[in-house]
Amino acid sequence: MGCGSCSTGGGCAPSGCKSNGSCLTGGCQKLEVYDWLSNLDMPSNYIPFQVVEVKFKGARKEFFLNNDNIYLEIGELVAVEGPTGGYDIGHISLTGELVRMQMKRRKTPIDQVTRKIYRKATEADVEKWKIAKGLEWETMHKARTLALDLRLSMKISDVDYQGDKTKATFFYTAEGRVDFRELIKKMAETFRIRIEMRQIGMRQEAGRLGGIGSCGRELCCSTWLTNFKTVSTAAARYQNLSLNTLKLAGQCGKLKCCLNYELDTYLDALKDIPDRVDNLQTEIGIARHQKTDIFKKLMWFSYPNMEDWIPLKVDRVKEIMAMNKKGLKPNNLKEEAVELAPAIVIEKTPDYENVVGQDSLTRLDDKPKNKGNRNNNRSGNNRNGEQRNNGNANRPEKQVKSGQQGKPRTEGNKNNQSGQTTAKVQPKGQPAATDAQPKVPNPVSATPVDGAAVKPNRNNRNRNNNRRKKPTDKPKNE
Known part of the structure; x- marks a missing residue:
């Protein structure tokens, strides 16, 4: 037997069913958990809060009445009443008692x-x-073109159509007031809809357009931030940040909203730090203030012509300041310096495994050990005119003496598969080989002409070896 709340029609033990039909054993595959919890926790005469929060384009959120008690869940699309008639489409963002808390935070009465x-x-x-x-x-770009034709000093940043396609709201930014009455007439004739112009600030414009901040995440104003607070340079000054407007400004051109996030923490830490501490008077000399760590409650001082900085606790600095007002001076601040623990360097092992068999990432940083071996092999002992041999004894070298005839060009047979070299000697001034002089099919070793050594070609692997000097005299007839 099964309980009446099971969508499958069974699967629950009879002991797992209560009189109201709610399943407790977990046998139902489609148990409505939220309804079950509401039946247990809420009283029988409980009436859910009839106001819900709906989110629209550009992080715009508004409250609406649910007079018909429609069952709504977060994320559902609903049709709501428009501000000037018609209807609009939005997503449910909050329901229930959370809406009551949100209304208190925004100071919005139910009336x-x-x-x-x-x-x-x-x-x-x-x-x-x-x-x-x-x-x-497309509408936004056409509206920008119309504004440029009328030479209006305004920038249309976004357009929001109503859900029933009867009204469009144009958001723009401008330094001052703009007379856009003629612009509205032309836009109404072009788009055939009701037009509403709404001026927004730079921060609201950045929130509607969106983007990536310097932290690498999406802009806060386009994701979750709805209330914009005033940000001043004092927030950067309290946090010891450089007063560089290029670094402190966001994409909107104003100071970053995140400067206010940690400001309260810095203000609480600065309560115990004395103000305007320039120097301390001691018997040795005047110790000048160098820096302050507001979270560790330490202040560093140094004597003139000394490189060491002396760390002191904030409480001790206050005592010395009180002594100086009374005309008293401590002996030496080095005797009261706080011993700082040395920084512990932890060597982290990589959390990956070299499964590919790759070498270290720094393998190319090491210098080659045998960098000059190639030059040493080339040098040899050739200064006395001896024959140069680069480790290949079977490879003959050039032997051209003064007054001898230059060596003729030789061409190797690339199709030779026996490993030997077939050379064809063609002296200068001699006609090319014809049918009367057939080529020798078998590989024959080249013979020197007039004492010139002919070097094998090794299948033309190195073209520089095939280049020979042109003979100056005509060779003898073969």
Whole structure:
């Protein structure tokens, strides 16, 4: 037997079913866990909070009334009442008691929530909404062209179509007020929809466009940040950051919002640090202040003409400052220096295994050991005019003396498979080989002409070896 809440019609033991039909044994494959928890924790007369939070394009979130008590889950598409008529499509972002907490945080009373949710978005609503969203890019570029033709000092950054494709909101940035009445007339004639112009700041523009920050992550204003607080250079000064506007500014051109994230921590740490500590007077001399570690509560001082810095605790610095006001001076600050533990360097072993058989990444950094062996082999003992032999005894070298005839060109037979070299001697001025003088099919070793040594060609592996000096005199007739 099974309980009535099982979608499969069975599978639960009778002992696992309560009188209200909720399964406790886990035998049901499609058990509604949230409904079961709500039945256990919530009282019987509990009425869910009728306000829900809906998210639209550009991180815009608004509250709507759920008067019909439609069962809604986070992420569902719903059709809601538009601000000036019609309907719009958005995603559910919060439901239940979390919406009540969100309204308290934003200081939004329930009386101000007047618009309501019509229904869950149907297929026709979703298709019409997607078509409207597909027109935003083209509409924005056409609107920019119209603004340039009218020579208006404004920048249209984004366009947001309503879900029913009856209204479009144009977001723009400008330094001052802009008279765009003529622009609205031309846009209404071009797009045939209702036009709404809304001016936004630089931070809101960056949030709508999105991007990647210097930290390598998406911009906070385009993902989760909705309330923009004022950021001043004092936030960078308290955190000991360089006052370089190029590094402190974000993509919006303003100071980065993340400068305020750790500001409270630095302000709490700076409460115990004395202000305006320039130097301390001692019997040896004046110790000047060099740097401060606000989290370790340490301050470094140094004497003139001395390179060592003396670390002191903040409490001791305050005592010395009180002594100097009374006219007293300590003996030497080096006797009261705090002993700092040396930094422990931990050698980390790589968390990967060399399964490919590759060598070390620094294998190319080592210098070659036998760098000059090639030059040593070439030098040999040839200074006295001896024959040069580069380790190949079977390879004859050139032997050309003064007054002898130059060696003729030789051509090797590439098709020779026996390993020997076939040379054809063609002296200068002699006609080329014809049919009357057939080529020798068998490989024959080349014979020197007038004492000139002919070097084998080794299948033309090195073309430089085939280059020979042209003979100056005509060779003898063969």
